[in-house]
Amino acid sequence: MSTTALTGIGLLVTHDAELGEIRDAALVIDEDRIVWIGASADVPDADDGTDLDGRCVIPGFVDSHTHVIFAGDRAPEFEARMSGQPYTAGGIHSTVAATRAASDDELTGHAAGLIAEMLAAGTTTTEIKTGYGLSTVDEQRSAQVAARLSDDVTFLGAHVVPAEYADRPDDYVALVSGPMLDACAPYCRWIDVFCDRGAFDVDQARTILAAGSARGLGLRVHANQFGHGAGVQLAVELGAASADHCTHLSDTDVEALAGSTTVATLLPGAEFSTRSPYPDARRLIDAGATVALATDCNPGSSYTSNMAFCIALAVREMNMTPAEALWAATAGGARALRRDDVGVIALGSRADLVALQATSPVHLAYRPGVPLIAATWKGGQPITA
Ligand SMILES: [Zn+2]
Numbered sequence: 001m002s003t004t005a006l007t008g009i010g011l012l013v014t015h016d017a018e019l020g021e022i023r024d025a026a027l028v029i030d031e032d033r034i035v036w037i038g039a040s041a042d043v044p045d046a047d048d049g050t051d052l053d054g055r056c057v058i059p060g061f062v063d064s065h066t067h068v069i070f071a072g073d074r075a076p077e078f079e080a081r082m083s084g085q086p087y088t089a090g091g092i093h094s095t096v097a098a099t100r101a102a103s104d105d106e107l108t109g110h111a112a113g114l115i116a117e118m119l120a121a122g123t124t125t126t127e128i129k130t131g132y133g134l135s136t137v138d139e140q141r142s143a144q145v146a147a148r149l150s151d152d153v154t155f156l157g158a159h160v161v162p163a164e165y166a167d168r169p170d171d172y173v174a175l176v177s178g179p180m181l182d183a184c185a186p187y188c189r190w191i192d193v194f195c196d197r198g199a200f201d202v203d204q205a206r207t208i209l210a211a212g213s214a215r216g217l218g219l220r221v222h223a224n225q226f227g228h229g230a231g232v233q234l235a236v237e238l239g240a241a242s243a244d245h246c247t248h249l250s251d252t253d254v255e256a257l258a259g260s261t262t263v264a265t266l267l268p269g270a271e272f273s274t275r276s277p278y279p280d281a282r283r284l285i286d287a288g289a290t291v292a293l294a295t296d297c298n299p300g301s302s303y304t305s306n307m308a309f310c311i312a313l314a315v316r317e318m319n320m321t322p323a324e325a326l327w328a329a330t331a332g333g334a335r336a337l338r339r340d341d342v343g344v345i346a347l348g349s350r351a352d353l354v355a356l357q358a359t360s361p362v363h364l365a366y367r368p369g370v371p372l373i374a375a376t377w378k379g380g381q382p383i384t385a
Pocket of ligand 1: 067222
């Protein structure tokens with residue numbers, strides 16, 4: 001057992017209702033947990049200590065929506081899109097082919113590289129989806145790789161109907177709900193369905209989510225990215241932890257989210273990278289919905305791993321206040337994963353912390369694109385770049 005004191009914290013953002021923000025703060029870490037929080041002048045003795053010299057400390061970012069198990073990239077597709085061609089879901093099939101052709105070691109190495117990139121940028125919790133295998137064996141391989149890297153693995157066999165099932169999508173739904181689910185469920189905590197135009201309709205989504213629920217998996221839904229639809233309503237009806245994207249919402253959708261425990265997870269990197277209109281975060285927050293921010297890190301529509309970038313987009317493009325955006329990127333992400341041990345700095349929570357090269361978290365949006373992560377601790381361990 002050894003304890004570490006972090007002192008000289010100019011501003012500690014806890015996201016804990018009782019603590020709020022503390023100026024001139026300190027905290028003590030014991031192994032992987034936070035065991036003391038208070039004024040820097042009152043800090044108890046600890047085995048080791050680090051003086052943060054007035055820096056701001058925030059909870060580590062919780063990225064509750066990523067697709068980091070894949071091979072290859074789609075830079076030419078992005079370049080074409082930025083040259084005026086509209087985004088369609090078609091390019092995903094090239095990632096599926098590359099992922100199927102990659103070895104387990106290649107998939108692991110690539111995903112671990114992205115997770116390391118995220119950690120260096122302050123993200124200490126990352127949800128990881130499957131969804132580029134789209135065969136039983138390749139989805140299971142993807143889930144196994146993801147489970148080595150995260151406690152929050154999501155089975156997304158229902159990402160898109162693979163080319164070989166294009167003329168018989170209901171057969172693919174049966175595969176996803178049956179043998180593929182059976183092969184993946186042991187490695188997963190969650191199941192997700194892309195319920196949108198060009199992907200799975202609401203009846204197919206309901207079938208797949210019900211099968212996952214029967215296997216004990218929690219529910220998540222890709223909903224309302226490309227247009228109005230029933231995805232958000234389905235997520236709320238089934239008690240999903242999260243409805244993700246929420247770009248096109250009716251008044252009924254907003255009311256449903258506001259009256260539920262389903263988090264609206266907004267992914268502004270996708271709108272940025274597809275040059276699409278952003279979701280209306282203000283409308284959701286003002287209605288009382290819980291909002292999370294995540295990267296949607298994937299090679300097609302949002303190849304960023306950087307939560308600070310998403311915070312800057314949320315503030316500049318979605319009219320979230322800097323404080324709302326930071327909350328959504330930490331505590332909001334934790335809500336979306338139904339976790340209370342991360343996303344906050346409280347007694348007993350995981351010592352997942354970020355010290356900013358700034359005196360205020362406002363700088364995350366105020367200084368976009370600037371590397372402001374001075375230090376990161378995950379489970380009490382300092383991360384060295
Ligand atoms: Zn996604």
